[in-house]
Amino acid sequence: MSTAIADRTTFEQLAGRHRRELHVHCYRMLASFDEAEDATQETLLRAWRGRGTFDGVAVRAWLYRIATNVCLDMLRRSSRRAVSLQSHADLPWLQPYPDRLLDEVAPSDEEPDAVVVERETIELAFLAALQVLPARQRAALIARDVLGWSANETAELLETSVPAANSALQRARATMHDRLPPRRADWDARRPTAEEREVLARFIDAHERCDVAAATSIAAEDIRITMPPYPMRFDGLEQVAELMQRGLVEQSEGDWRLVPTVANRMPTAASYLRRHGDREFRAFKFDVLRIRDGRIAEITTFGPELFDAFGLPATLAAG
Numbered sequence: 001m002s003t004a005i006a007d008r009t010t011f012e013q014l015a016g017r018h019r020r021e022l023h024v025h026c027y028r029m030l031a032s033f034d035e036a037e038d039a040t041q042e043t044l045l046r047a048w049r050g051r052g053t054f055d056g057v058a059v060r061a062w063l064y065r066i067a068t069n070v071c072l073d074m075l076r077r078s079s080r081r082a083v084s085l086q087s088h089a090d091l092p093w094l095q096p097y098p099d100r101l102l103d104e105v106a107p108s109d110e111e112p113d114a115v116v117v118e119r120e121t122i123e124l125a126f127l128a129a130l131q132v133l134p135a136r137q138r139a140a141l142i143a144r145d146v147l148g149w150s151a152n153e154t155a156e157l158l159e160t161s162v163p164a165a166n167s168a169l170q171r172a173r174a175t176m177h178d179r180l181p182p183r184r185a186d187w188d189a190r191r192p193t194a195e196e197r198e199v200l201a202r203f204i205d206a207h208e209r210c211d212v213a214a215a216t217s218i219a220a221e222d223i224r225i226t227m228p229p230y231p232m233r234f235d236g237l238e239q240v241a242e243l244m245q246r247g248l249v250e251q252s253e254g255d256w257r258l259v260p261t262v263a264n265r266m267p268t269a270a271s272y273l274r275r276h277g278d279r280e281f282r283a284f285k286f287d288v289l290r291i292r293d294g295r296i297a298e299i300t301t302f303g304p305e306l307f308d309a310f311g312l313p314a315t316l317a318a319g
Helices: 008-016 019-030 033-049 059-077 124-130 135-146 151-158 162-179 194-208 212-217 236-250
Strands: 219-227 230-235 254-263 266-275 280-292 295-302 315-317
Touching: 008 033, 008 059, 019 033, 019 059, 019 124, 019 135, 033 059, 059 135, 059 151, 124 135, 124 162, 124 280, 135 151, 135 162, 151 162, 194 212, 194 254, 194 266, 194 280, 194 295, 212 219, 212 236, 219 236, 230 236, 254 280
Parallel strands: 219 295
Antiparallel strands: 219 230, 254 266, 266 280, 280 295, 280 315
C-alpha cells in the first residue's frame, strides 16, 4: 500500500480536494443532486476500502474511475434506463444544481488540471440529453468531451479497450448531435448574461405582482414548461398563459416573493409563497429559465427540496 494514504487524515485531505468535482461528475451521470450525493459518499467509502490499489501517482483519475463504477452500479441496480426523451417531464429524477457549489470546482495551484464547470456541460437540456445515452456511452462522452481525457485514459476509466471506448464515444456523439439544440448560441459556455438577468428580473416582478400580461410579454411563442418529477408539460404561449392565469389569479393561494439565483449556469427564480393567513413566506419552488433572443423559451420548475443547498432560507419574513 502506498504510504501516501496510509492514514485516514491523509486520505481525507487527498480525496477532499476532489469531492465537489466528483459530485458534479456523478450528477452528470445520474441527473439527480441527491443521488449524486449518495454516489459521492459511496465513492469515497470504496476509495478508502480499496486504498491499497492506489499507486500514489494519479489520485484524481483513480477517484474518477471509482465514481464512474459507482454510478454504473447504481444505474444497473435501478429500474432506470436510457429514456426516449421528449422533454424534461420524462425525467422525474431530474434536479437542479446550485451554481454556488459548481463554483467550488475550479483549478488551483494544487490541482491545475481541475475542470471548470462550463455552462454547455451542465445546462439542463444537455444533462437531459445525456440521459438518453446508455450508461457506458454516457461515461465515455463525459470523459472525452467534458473532462477532456484521452482515448487511453477513457478506456482505463471504463476498464475496456481503446477501440471499444472509441466506439462508445462515437455512438454517444451521434445521439447527442441529434438531441442538442441546432444553434450553438443556445449552448455557449458562460454564465447568465446581463440581458438574461434583466429578463429574470422582469419575470420576478411580473410574478410578484401576479401580472400575467407582463409575464407572457417576455415569453417566446413556443415556450415550454415542465415540472419534474410530475409528468406535466405545457407547450406554447396559449397554454402557458392559461396556466399562469389559473395559478397567479384565479386559484391564487396567497402572495409571492421571488429571489434571483442561478442553477446549472442558468438564470433561476426561487419562489416563496405566503399563504392566506400565514405570517411567513415559505419555500415553494424553483423556476429555471432558458432564454433565447431575449425571451423565455423554457421554464423547468422544481420543488423546494434543495433550497438549503442553494444557500436559501426555508422562510422569509413578511414586510
